[in-house]
Amino acid sequence: MKRFLLSLMAVVILSACTSNKETTEESRVASEMHRGEVVYKQTCVGCHGVDLRGRGSSAKDLSQIGSEKSPEYIRSIIENGTRSMPSDLVTDEEDLDALVEWLMEQK
Missing domain, CATH: 1.10.287 (Helix Hairpins)
Incomplete structure (x- = not known):
């Protein structure tokens, strides 16, 4: 926020x-700009890129994430992280909600 x-x-x-x-x-x-896009550009673009296609083998391609995963799954990954993604990159609840909403629009 x-x-x-x-x-x-x-x-x-x-x-x-x-x-x-x-x-x-x-x-x-x-x-x-959508608030979620602003959060993405501040927090996620370094690994996932401007085009959401990921950089290298460690950052997942997010360009179709909205048609592949549920909002709950996306939120869980952002909060808890995965192998190469750290947890709690977005700690503000409103920013997290906006980011998940914006990522769900990526189809």
């Missing part, structure tokens, strides 16, 4: 401090 609020505050500050149309457009897009 703290990361989300800090990101949102940064977007507001940057959009208020600039008259550059391109920066304003980027800020608008960032503020309209």
Whole structure:
């Protein structure tokens, strides 16, 4: 939650401090992103990549996770980890809910 609020505050500050149309457009897009996508980009993208396809053999391809796994399974993996994935990467309940919801949309 703290990361989300800090990101949102940064977007507001940057959009208020600039008259550059391109920066304003980027800020608008960032503020309209699904909260779960924001959490993913802050927490998961390093291993699973921007395209959700994973990096190397240790990070699972998540691009079709919503059609392959249940929300309960996804939540359990995020909370408890697996062989190569650490547990408790997302500790804020609202961020976790948003991340699971967004991942379920990936089909």
